[in-house]
Amino acid sequence: MSILQNFKDFVRSRSIHISYVDVGSCNGCDIEVLACLAPRYDIEQYGIYVHNNPREADVLLVVGAFTPGWEEKLKGLWDKIPEPKAAVAIGNCPISGCVFDRRGSYVDPPVAKHIPIAAEVPGCPPRPTEILQAILSIRDSVFAEWEVKRK
């Protein structure tokens, strides 16, 4: 591995930009993602910045059980994110639909049908520490040696 690659890996591991998208949840997971910003959990000490702008994001946090309104939009949003990128499913909804996946509802889980999901955090809602841990755990496997792996 070249020195340049080492340098890139080091920089990337301390600079992860996050965008989150709510594709039909109850808001419970959204506010736990927001709670990660609080000084108690302090997401920025790990070099993670919540921008909520897909064009400069590295990690997309997906919250909610996929609703019809997002049918074309989520794929478009995913394509806007520059490589290397990863999506993390937060909560039970994007994994299984949680309580909403019943007869008569409009949701269409899991989200993995629509975009590739790198990590899943179950819980209704998961704690902020668990969300933080999931983002940190995919950091090395997705972003380290990306140029080498791509070849």
Added chain:
Amino acid sequence: MGGEAEMKRTVDVNIPLGPVHPCFKEPARLKCETRGERVIGAEVELGYMKKGIERIMKGRPWQEVMFLAERVCGICSVIHNLVFIEAIEKISGISVPQRAAFLRVIANELDRMQSHLLANFSYCYTIEHETLAMYLLDVRELVMDELERLTGARVTCAYIIPGGVRCDIRAEDQATLRISLDRIESDLHRYARMFETGPMIALRSKGIGILTQESARRSHAVGPTARGSGIDVDMRTQHPTYQQLGFVPVVRKDCDNHARIMVRFDELFASIRIIRQCLDTLPKGIIRGGGICKAGEIRYSGEAPRGELTYTIKTDEFGRITDIQIQTPSIMNIEACCHEMIVGVDSIADVTSTFVSADPCIACTER
């Protein structure tokens, strides 16, 4: 109506905001019509969160609908739980032990505090006052701790059940709650003063997003949005336990963004007073009575952190929900926001802050 002249409006640019926007917690699209920098009209486009939760609820027993009801909105889950369960109790004639009624009020007020703190955090974050926003989010974690200590979960806690509450508060937890409340109150006094007297905050919020009392009545604004415009509406005044505690609603008359945020700060202090009052007068006894859920129909309202929340429920003799309609407060506030508050703001930068000051909750609007 309107005629040709009104149909053809001169619009410079049509600026869409959202659905994924740095300032919005949830997906909603705001389409702003602008002439120069001035916004002359706005339209909200919803439909990104429609899950059909009322359709799932129909035909299910209350034991299941109870958990669905608190997942209508994750931010104000306790009030959805409370209103649904109290509606079931009203239908079935179940009475609640006095201690449980007081514990319900404590859980409800803690939930209101965290919701208001989140709303004020969002506003401060939107006007780029990140320091104050982070202070408020830190205080919110203290409130969440107390909610977790009382109910056992941070967000969806299912604390309130027909005939009482799920678990009791221990004496040492009461002492901890009092200590936490003292700390939260002293911190909040500082932050509320920072917000009220801050000159830069005043520039971004005073006189912006005007919702006059008359237009608030016309657009049926509810909750802190209406109380910031001098309308004295609060469903808590009609709740028996709050009446017992002598609750008086908080009203401000400035009608702008600043007033709406200050109403939420004032309500935070009111909530702290209510919780202290409940702890002082907490009666001894059981926390859970008995009862059988019966057939019936009712329309029941409660005061959510964002305004009046109404459940219309029809049950059959087995305790199943045959019909349910939920009316959430945010839809009226979004209406007031788009048609009254945003119209005429000076720049597009004020649109997001005005929208956030009404504290719209898209999840419970669309359900």
